Amino acid sequence: MVLAARRSVGGVKMDRSSKLQPQREQRFVRQVDWNLFxxxxxxxxxxxxxxxxxxxxxxxPGLSLALKRLEEQVGVPLCRRTPQGVELTPAGKxxxxxxxxxxxxxxMVPHVAMQAAKRIEGTLRLGMISDITSGELDEALSSFVRRHPDVTLQIDIGTWRGVLDAVAAGECDVGVTYESDSVPKIRYEPxxxxxxxLYCGRSHPLFGSSIRNPAxxxxxxxILAVADEPKDVERFRLHYDLGKNTVAYADDLTEAMRLIRxxxxxxxxxxxxxxxxxxxLWPLLPVSLLPDYFIYLITSAAVPLSTPAQLFHEEMLRRLRAKPEFR
Known part of the structure; x- marks a missing residue:
């Protein structure tokens, strides 16, 4: 039980606990080991x-002890041990x-410091799959180029696997790609x-048809855009045995679209x-059946970002997290 002493001054009630609270917070800031966080x-x-x-x-053992010390300083349990690893308590979350x-x-501290000193230069290396449509990406690129005229922008278009591998290897700073399976040491932001x-062209016999059963x-x-096919689409296609009569393999979506058209x-x-x-182009399947997936903004957790890359990544995160569906 916490007892809060009260007194009146000039008809106004004073709560001593309200004065004690900032003191506790200041003591916590002075005493806590920031490395534990x-x-x-x-x-x-x-x-x-x-x-x-x-x-x-x-x-x-040392890391387990550090977790225990943090919980003691915070005053509540933060994690529960399970056979699968650690599980956060509500307080831990x-x-x-x-x-x-x-x-x-x-x-962001060193990058913001360089930005304030107007010393932002270098190369921002982006890897992207083809035909990306994103207002947030367009706005972030426009803003970045305008604010950092001394930074060279390099954009490489590749397959989803190529973009993923380039980011993991440090050959690209930031990637825009789809991928259903999480890859270790890659950070994903939807x-x-x-x-x-599933489309057909205007002169195709199926033009104007509505197909309820894809099988x-x-x-x-x-027509198969084999290198640009998301895994979710591949699973859908194989489930209905689509593509067993593949007559053309395209390297990317643009060429696949040409052949379908x-x-x-x-x-x-x-x-x-x-x-x-x-x-x-004519859509053949009901909307309710369509396979879908996320396109991600990806960075490597193992390769530090350059200042241009860090600033662009932060710009993208601000815009993405402002979207209602991601709040």
Missing amino acids: RQFHEIVRAGSVSAAARYLHTHQ MVFEQVTDVVEAIK MVRESQQ TLADERF LSAGIGFLPTIVAEPLGER
Whole structure:
């Protein structure tokens, strides 16, 4: 039980507990070991104390003790140990959110300092899959180029796997790609949810048709954008045996779209790319059946970002997190 002494001064009630609260907070700030928060952050990100110990190149017992010390200083349990790793308590989730904000702010310190000193130069290397449509990406690029005229912008277009590998290897600073399976040491931020539709061209026999059962199209001549096919679309296609009569393999969506438009066969295309073509492409499947997936903004957790890359990444995160669906 906490007893709060009250007294009246000039008819106004004074609560001594309200004065004590800032004192407790100041004492906590003076006494807490800030390194414990960093270790807690890595434990949560890694999923277990042992995995975090390997990442931090330290010993597991010492990291377990650090977690215990932080819980003692905060005053409540933050994690529960499970066979699968650590599980955050409700308090732990709130603390992790606060610590993540602090970590992101600290990471930005040298970059913001350079920006204030007007010393931003170098190269921003972006890797992207083809035909990306994102207002947030366009606005961030426009703003970045305008504010940092001494930075060279290099954009490489590749397959989703090529973009992923380039970011993991440090050959690209920031990537825009889709990928269903999480890759270790790659940080993912969802940008936009995209769906794909099965299309045919204007002179194709199926033009104007509505197909309720995709399996009835298994024998149709198929155009496959093999290197640009998301795994979610591949699973959908294989489930209905689509593509067993593939007559053309395209390296990217642009070439696949050309062949579908010419009625060489049917094939999947992102709706956001194909819809502007209107009468030149016909959607064959009901909207309720369409496979969908996220397009992600990705960075490497193992390769530090350059100042231009860090500033652009932060610009993108601000815009993405302002979207209502990601709040």
